[in-house]
Amino acid sequence: MLIPLAILCLKKKQPAFNKPVVIYLWTALAINVTIDAIWKLKTILPHPYNTNNYLYNIHSIIRVLLFSSFFIKLNQQFLSKTKRIAPYIFLGFVLINFIFYQNFFDYGQLSSRLLSFEAVIMMFYCMQYYLFKITDDEEPSKKQPDFWIVTGLGIYYTVNFFIFLLYNELTLRLHNFAISLWNIHNFTYTILCVFIAKGLYETNE
Amino acid sequence: MKQTNDDIRLLLFMGIAVMLSLFASILLIFIFFQRKKYQYQQKIQRLHQTQQNQLIEAAVRSEETERHRIAEELHDEVGAILSASKLHLQGVKINVIDKNNEPRYEKGQELLDMAIKQVRGISHNLHSSILKEFGLNEAIRHFVEKITNNDLIFITTDLDDSYTTQANENDISIYRMVQELMNNILKHARPKKIHITSTYNHDALNISIFHNGKGLSHAQYEELKFNKQGLGLKAIQTRIILLKGEVSFNHKPEGYYINISIPRTITI
Numbered sequence: 146m147l148i149p150l151a152i153l154c155l156k157k158k159q160p161a162f163n164k165p166v167v168i169y170l171w172t173a174l175a176i177n178v179t180i181d182a183i184w185k186l187k188t189i190l191p192h193p194y195n196t197n198n199y200l201y202n203i204h205s206i207i208r209v210l211l212f213s214s215f216f217i218k219l220n221q222q223f224l225s226k227t228k229r230i231a232p233y234i235f236l237g238f239v240l241i242n243f244i245f246y247q248n249f250f251d252y253g254q255l256s257s258r259l260l261s262f263e264a265v266i267m268m269f270y271c272m273q274y275y276l277f278k279i280t281d282d283e284e285p286s287k288k289q290p291d292f293w294i295v296t297g298l299g300i301y302y303t304v305n306f307f308i309f310l311l312y313n314e315l316t317l318r319l320h321n322f323a324i325s326l327w328n329i330h331n332f333t334y335t336i337l338c339v340f341i342a343k344g345l346y347e348t349n350e
Numbered sequence: 351m352k353q354t355n356d357d358i359r360l361l362l363f364m365g366i367a368v369m370l371s372l373f374a375s376i377l378l379i380f381i382f383f384q385r386k387k388y389q390y391q392q393k394i395q396r397l398h399q400t401q402q403n404q405l406i407e408a409a410v411r412s413e414e415t416e417r418h419r420i421a422e423e424l425h426d427e428v429g430a431i432l433s434a435s436k437l438h439l440q441g442v443k444i445n446v447i448d449k450n451n452e453p454r455y456e457k458g459q460e461l462l463d464m465a466i467k468q469v470r471g472i473s474h475n476l477h478s479s480i481l482k483e484f485g486l487n488e489a490i491r492h493f494v495e496k497i498t499n500n501d502l503i504f505i506t507t508d509l510d511d512s513y514t515t516q517a518n519e520n521d522i523s524i525y526r527m528v529q530e531l532m533n534n535i536l537k538h539a540r541p542k543k544i545h546i547t548s549t550y551n552h553d554a555l556n557i558s559i560f561h562n563g564k565g566l567s568h569a570q571y572e573e574l575k576f577n578k579q580g581l582g583l584k585a586i587q588t589r590i591i592l593l594k595g596e597v598s599f600n601h602k603p604e605g606y607y608i609n610i611s612i613p614r615t616i617t618i
Contacts, residue, residue, distance in 0.1 A: 275376055279383045284391040296377065303373040307365030311358060318355050326362075 146174050149342035159348055162218035165211040166294060166341060172211070176204045193252065201255040205263045209235050212298065216270045219291055223277035228270070235266050254316060260309035264302040271299040290347040297340025304333045406592045414522055421477035424469050432466045471496075486521045487511060490528055490546060497532065505544040513550040523589040524557070524612060527597075530582045531559055531608055539563030539606070554595075557610040565606025568599040 149170050153159075159167055183190065183197040213232040239259065243249040247256055274295045308326055315323035439459055474480070481489035487509040498505045515521050528546070535541060541563030548557045566574070575583045590597050595612040 272376065275380045279380055284387070299373055299377070303369040304366055306369055307362050310365075311362055314358060315362075318358065322359070 146170065146177060146338055149338050149345055150174065152342045152345045156345055156348055159345060160290070162215060162220075162291065163294075163345065163348065165214040165218065166345070169208065169211040169215075170341070172207055173204065176200055176207070180204075196252045198252070198255040199250045202249055202259055205256075205259050206235075206239060209263050209266055212267060212270065215294070216274065219274070221274070221277045221281075223280070224273050228273065231266055231269065235262065238262055254313050257309055257311070257313040260312070261306060264306040264309055267298055267302045268306070271295050271302070288347045290344040293340045293344035293347060297337040297344070300340070301333045301337040305330055403592065406588050410523060410589060410592055411519070414519075417476040421473045421475075425473040425477070429466065429469050429473065432462060432469060436462050436466065481521060481525050482518065485513075485515055486525060487513060487548070489521075489525050490548075493525075493529060493532070494546065497536065503536070503542060503544065506546070508545070508547045510548045510550040513548065513555060520593060520612070523593055524555070524610070527586050527589050527610060528557065528559070530586055534582055535559070535561050535563060535565070539565050541605075543605075552614065554614055555612045557612075559608040559610075560605055562605035565601065565608075566599045567601055571597075571599045 153167060153170065180197045180200050183195065183200070187195045189195075210232055213228070213235075217228055242256070242258060247258065249256075274291075278292075308330055312323060312326075315326065436459070439455075439462060442455065480492050484492075490509060491507055494505050494507055497503075532544070535544060539561055541561035543560075543562050545560045546557070547560075548555065550556075571583065575587045577583075586597060590610075593612050595610060597611075598609045600607045600609065
């Protein structure tokens with residue numbers, strides 16, 4: 146997380162479409178620090194407060210909303226309505242899922258369903274971005290900050306989709322394997338951060 | 351139970367592998383299309399550039415043709431009429447009674463001589479016959495000789511005689527640029543001293559015009575060349591584009607330098 150934030154300090158002026166990414170970076174830093182702090186103080190904190198699973202849910206919701214905003218702000222005239230509706234569909238799904246099926250503040254596990262649905266939405270955004278760029282007539286410029294951010298997201302979600310989808314099942318059946326799998330998630334998250342850093346660095350402003 | 355766990359593992363790794371390969375394929379297709387698009391745009395840009403060069407070339411050529419035509423008309427038509435007039439005027443006999451008209455007669459003859467000389471000068475200037483017959487260096491020297499006035503301005507040349515013409519059209523363009531720049535210097539800079547040098551190597555012909563008047567900086571040139579009134583500078587820029595050369599304006603403590611560099615391999 147510190148890599149893109151360091152780049153952000155060097156290149157403070159970012160184009161409008163990168164604003165949600167910048168907000169995401171600071172929010173994600175705060176959430177991740179809190180997740181780590183809770184994990185480290187697990188034994189000190191009282192019982193219902195010594196879990197950080199709900200923070201992953203919050204992180205997921207914020208991520209979808211901010212990156213949806215990023216894709217909408219790119220102003221690509223392709224599937225515009227669908228792109229605008231997608232975050233509302235996601236929010237509808239979140240409400241239905243956590244009202245009727247799962248507990249948002251589940252002590253034992255994070256929501257596999259939420260994370261995998263997030264991955265589906267984000268992969269849709271990435272695919273439509275590439276499709277638009279392929280069909281677009283505009284001359285490709287040498288610096289494409291948006292390309293790096295989208296590719297980082299693409300790598301992160303394609304690798305993690307099945308991890309998210311099966312994570313609850315794996316924690317029940319293969320607990321240690323599930324924990325080791327999270328290292329793959331962390332590695333791809335680092336890749337995402339590096340790509341975001343590259344995207345922020347390539348900006349022309 | 352173990353079989354199910356293995357199945358989940360397999361499903362997970364297969365899923366990740368399939369997703370990754372799908373994503374990699376899309377990314378490769380994307381990069382391939384972007385590259386194609388980039389190459390296509392480059393090609394279009396090159397075609398556009400070629401077309402623009404052809405237009406410039408046509409404009410410069412037609413300007414030269416027009417100059418040539420006007421020069422011939424002046425020399426053959428107007429010049430001939432003026433010479434005939436002079437002949438007729440010389441045939442007129444001034445009597446003793448017409449003594450009062452003698453000064454007018456002599457003034458008329460003087461003006462006629464001046465007109466013939468001027469027409470001849472303009473015609474030669476437009477025609478650039480010296481350039482065609484004796485080459486670029488001789489044409490520049492001749493031009494300098496014509497405009498030098500030792501009392502007011504001191505103009506010297508140091509031209510590289512190893513220069514050999516590759517294309518006559520290029521020389522005309524170079525000569526016209528020197529002419530235009532010299533006219534501009536005389537008109538606006540009001541220098542006391544001008545020195546023209548040229549060096550010729552395997553890469554390019556470099557011409558440098560130094561003067562100690564009030565010259566232009568390169569930034570001013572860049573600004574003025576797009577100015578509607580700066581027709582002369584625009585013409586220089588057009589010819590520079592045509593010759594794929596470079597022109598730069600520099601200011602040093604001793605004065606101003608205008609450097610023209612024309613690549614050797616250029617043929618119009």
